[in-house]
Amino acid sequence: MKAVIINKFGDLGGSTIKTGLDIPRPGKNEVLIKVRAAGVNRPDILQRQGLYKVPNGASPIMGLEVAGEIVETGESVIEKNLGESVCALVPGGGYAEYVVTNENHCLPVPKGLSIEEAAGLCECLFTVWINMMKLGQLKEKETFLVHGGSSGIGMFAIQLAKQLGATVLTTVKNKEKSDFCYSLGADKVVQYSTEDFHNVFKSKTEGQAVDLILDMIGGDYFEKNIDLLNVEGRLVSIAFLKGSSVKLDLGQLMMKRIHLTGSTLRPRSVEFKSQIAGELRETVWPLLDSEKVRIHIDSVFPLEKFKDAHIRMENGNHLGKIILSLD
DSSP, X not given: OOEEEESSSSSGGGEEEEOSOOOOOOOTTEEEEEEEEEEEOHHHHHHHTTOSOOOTTSOSSOOSEEEEEEEEEOTTOOSOOTTOEEEEEOSSOOSBSEEEEEGGGEEEOOTTOOHHHHHTSHHHHHHHIIIIIIISOOOXXXXXXXXXXXXXXXXXXXXXXXXXXXEEEEEESSHHHHHHHHHHTOSEEEETTTSOHHHHHHHHTTTSOEEEEEXXXXXXXXXXXXHHEEEEEEEEEOOXXXXXXXXXXXXXXXXXXXXXXXXXXXXXXXXXXXXXXXXHHHHTHHHHHTTSSOOOEEEEEEGGGXXXXXXXXXXXXXXXXXXXXXX
C-alpha cells in the first residue's frame, strides 16, 4: 500500500510518500478500512517533529481519523460489516491507503455528509466530548470560553456548547476567523491580535465569571484564565501552543476552589474510546444528521500533497478542518 512515512523527525523534508508497504491485518476485534479521506490534526505535526510519542502498539504512520470502507473484519467482529462506509478514530496510520482500528471506534457517516467531511469528525469530537462534557461538566446557562475558536476543536466546542444552552466566548487571530465563530453561534469573540481577551472578558463577565475554560494555548494564557474563572470554575488543558510551564497563584486556586485538569486522547484505552464512541453516537450524531451541528472543511489536499496540508495547518490560517483525500 501507499502511505506517508516519517524517515527523520523534524521538518517536512524528513517525511515522504512510500509505496509497496504491507497492508495491516486486523486483530480479532478490529476492522480494516480502505481509507478514502483522512483528517489532519495538530498531533500529526507534533509527531512529525518528534514531539509526540507514539503509544506502544500503535502505527508509526501519522493520522488519527479517517473515513472509508470496511474491507476486512477480525474473527470476533459482530457489529460492523464488509462494505460498510464509516468514519473512525484510529490509533495511528491514517495517512495510508489502509488502516486498522477497533470496530467500536467506527461510527456511521452522518446523513448528507461527504466522505471528506466525515473524515474530519472523530478526533475533534472525541476530544471535545471528553474535555468539555465529561471532565469540564459544562451545564446549561453556564459561561464557557474556548480558545482557538476557528480550529477543529473550537468549531465543534462552540456548536455543542450552544446546543447545551451555554454562553460561549472564544478567541481568534483575525476578523475572518471571528466572523466564522459568530456564524457557528459564538456570543462574543475577541481578536487577540488587537485586543487583550482577559480585559475584554473581565469587563463583559463582571458579576458572571467564566465557569469553564477549554484551553489549548497554555503559557501566559494560564494566569489570565485562572483570573477569569468563577468560584468553583474549571480549567481543562488539552494542549500548550505557548508552552507547558505556567505560573500558578495557589491563593486564587484555594479562594475560588478552582478545578484544574487536562487530558490526551491517543494513549487512552480501547475500552474508554469505545465508551466515548457510544456516547457520541447517541448524543452528537443525531445533531450531525439534523445539521444542528455542522463541519466546515477549510481545504482538501491529495495524500501526495500532505506537505502542503501541514504547511496550511502550521500557518494557522485555516478555518475548521484540513483533509487529505485518497480518492
